[in-house]
Amino acid sequence: MTGFTVALVLVVAAAGLLRWRRPAWYWLAFGVTLATLRVLVRYGSVMDACGLTVPPARWRLALARATNRPMPESRPPRILRLRPTRTGLVLRLKLRPGQDAFDIAAASDRLRHSFSMYGVTSRELRSGVVELRMTGYDVLKRVQMPAATETRPMRVPVALRQDGSVHYRDYRDYRAIPHALTLGATESGKSVYQRNLVAGLAPMEVALVGIDCKQGVELFPLARRFSALADNPDTAAELLDALVARMADVYQLIRAQQRITVDVPDAEIAADIWDLPDELRPTPIVVLVDEVAELALFASREEEKRRDRIITALVRLAQLGRAAGIYLEICGQRFGSELGKGITMLRAQLTGRTAHRVNDETSANMAFGDISPDAVLAAIQIPAEMRGIAIAGDSSGGWHRIRAPHTSLRQAVNLCNRHADRTPDLPELAPFRPALAGPAAAPVPPVKPSPATA
Numbered sequence: 001m002t003g004f005t006v007a008l009v010l011v012v013a014a015a016g017l018l019r020w021r022r023p024a025w026y027w028l029a030f031g032v033t034l035a036t037l038r039v040l041v042r043y044g045s046v047m048d049a050c051g052l053t054v055p056p057a058r059w060r061l062a063l064a065r066a067t068n069r070p071m072p073e074s075r076p077p078r079i080l081r082l083r084p085t086r087t088g089l090v091l092r093l094k095l096r097p098g099q100d101a102f103d104i105a106a107a108s109d110r111l112r113h114s115f116s117m118y119g120v121t122s123r124e125l126r127s128g129v130v131e132l133r134m135t136g137y138d139v140l141k142r143v144q145m146p147a148a149t150e151t152r153p154m155r156v157p158v159a160l161r162q163d164g165s166v167h168y169r170d171y172r173d174y175r176a177i178p179h180a181l182t183l184g185a186t187e188s189g190k191s192v193y194q195r196n197l198v199a200g201l202a203p204m205e206v207a208l209v210g211i212d213c214k215q216g217v218e219l220f221p222l223a224r225r226f227s228a229l230a231d232n233p234d235t236a237a238e239l240l241d242a243l244v245a246r247m248a249d250v251y252q253l254i255r256a257q258q259r260i261t262v263d264v265p266d267a268e269i270a271a272d273i274w275d276l277p278d279e280l281r282p283t284p285i286v287v288l289v290d291e292v293a294e295l296a297l298f299a300s301r302e303e304e305k306r307r308d309r310i311i312t313a314l315v316r317l318a319q320l321g322r323a324a325g326i327y328l329e330i331c332g333q334r335f336g337s338e339l340g341k342g343i344t345m346l347r348a349q350l351t352g353r354t355a356h357r358v359n360d361e362t363s364a365n366m367a368f369g370d371i372s373p374d375a376v377l378a379a380i381q382i383p384a385e386m387r388g389i390a391i392a393g394d395s396s397g398g399w400h401r402i403r404a405p406h407t408s409l410r411q412a413v414n415l416c417n418r419h420a421d422r423t424p425d426l427p428e429l430a431p432f433r434p435a436l437a438g439p440a441a442a443p444v445p446p447v448k449p450s451p452a453t454a
């Protein structure tokens with residue numbers, strides 16, 4: 001038991017004995033303490049019942065026989081660390097010889113029942129060491145993000161995972177997830193997810209660029225923090241061309257700064273904007289596209305030309321944007337080959353995948369068909385009444401059930417206004433900078449006079 005666990009037990013016991021007024025945190029600590037004690041007391045017998053013990057080593061049996069002592073019992077994985085959390089417990093286990101991480105994963109449902117927990121998930125930390133995360137209640141029912149999260153540049157805590165940990169959108173992740181695709185049926189929670197992302201990025205040193213094909217209703221209220229916005233496919237085509245031109249300029253800058261000579265050690269050769277010195281580094285850009293299918297649909301030859309131009313620009317940004325610090329966040333209801341040529345090529349570049357509730361298996365396949373059949377199944381099973389629940393995966397095949405906190409448009413607007421002074425001025429995108437004049441009189445659709453009735 002760690003010192004923290006002992007302290008928790010003592011505080012709860014003291015508060016109980018001294019009959020302090022018991023606030024909400026007391027009941028939370030009480031529940032976590034009970035769960036901790038329950039797991040510790042039942043650990044050996046539960047692991048044995050779940051088939052997670054190994055017979056004693058031969059030398060122990062021989063020693064017991066030689067010294068005429070009782071035979072040693074089978075041994076469960078050794079507890080390396082036990083950490084109570086706000087939502088339950090985290091156990092770090094050292095596997096015994098002959099066990100593997102799959103044994104623990106396969107037994108997680110049995111462990112959940114045996115320890116009377118709401119959920120148990122496991123993951124391998126390194127060879128022979130597995131982390132078991134236990135939650136005492138459904139943490140996704142009412143999402144509460146922890147007060148302290150690990151933030152660093154270009155890493156946004158965007159949602160809570162089913163196991164109680166925080167789900168980050170990390171643009172500089174070592175697993176390379178620079179671009180992402182978010183899918184979901186209408187009213188499934190895509191906009192709320194995207195709003196959380198904008199709210200998380202707003203205080204960072206980053207330029208936000210938006211293409212909102214819903215006539216700007218989602219992103220234009222957040223305009224103070226956006227360096228460029230487009231609300232129709234024509235402006236979107238020009239904006240994307242400007243981004244491609246900027247990307248070429250950034251590549252030229254990186255090239256100019258490489259100064260490769262035979263004496264320069266490898267580490268000093270710049271390969272992307274993050275290798276450049278601070279004073280030369282161009283501002284990274286996150287491009288948010290809402291309702292991407294609108295950019296890919298066309299009804300005339302002219303619109304078809306525009307569509308090809310847009311998709312080509314998006315594919316180029318997805319292929320080459322990462323090194324130039326340009327990251328794509330694409331959002332839509334469906335994103336498959338029925339949207340025409342270039343779409344599957346673009347989708348293959350969008351490594352991060354998030355699927356909210358979908359209406360059919362084909363839509364779930366568009367998100368995960370090429371990376372994980374289990375995630376497809378999980379996406380189909382999202383209940384309609386749990387709006388905001390999503391499956392987040394990446395090209396490694398790993399996936400999690402997540403839910404973003406319910407951030408209202410008002411909260412997101414307030415946050416963007418508070419950080420408006422951080423909005424970078426990018427000369428290449430100046431023509432697309434949203435006008436921030438006071439509210440214009442909205443055009444009111446003409447109403448037909450109804451015939452007078454007697």
Ligand SMILES: Nc1ncnc2c1ncn2[C@@H]1O[C@H](COP(=O)(O)OP(=O)(O)OP(=O)(O)O)[C@@H](O)[C@H]1O
Nearest residue numbers: 185186187188189190191192387388403404405406
């Ligand atoms: N994480 C969440 N927690 C709680 N409620 C949510 C969450 N996400 C979405 N909702 C609820 O679902 C409603 C619809 O969400 P949202 O507007 O994000 O859906 P959408 O997928 O963007 O829909 P559309 O495609 O029609 O614009 C929201 O008004 C909100 O009440």
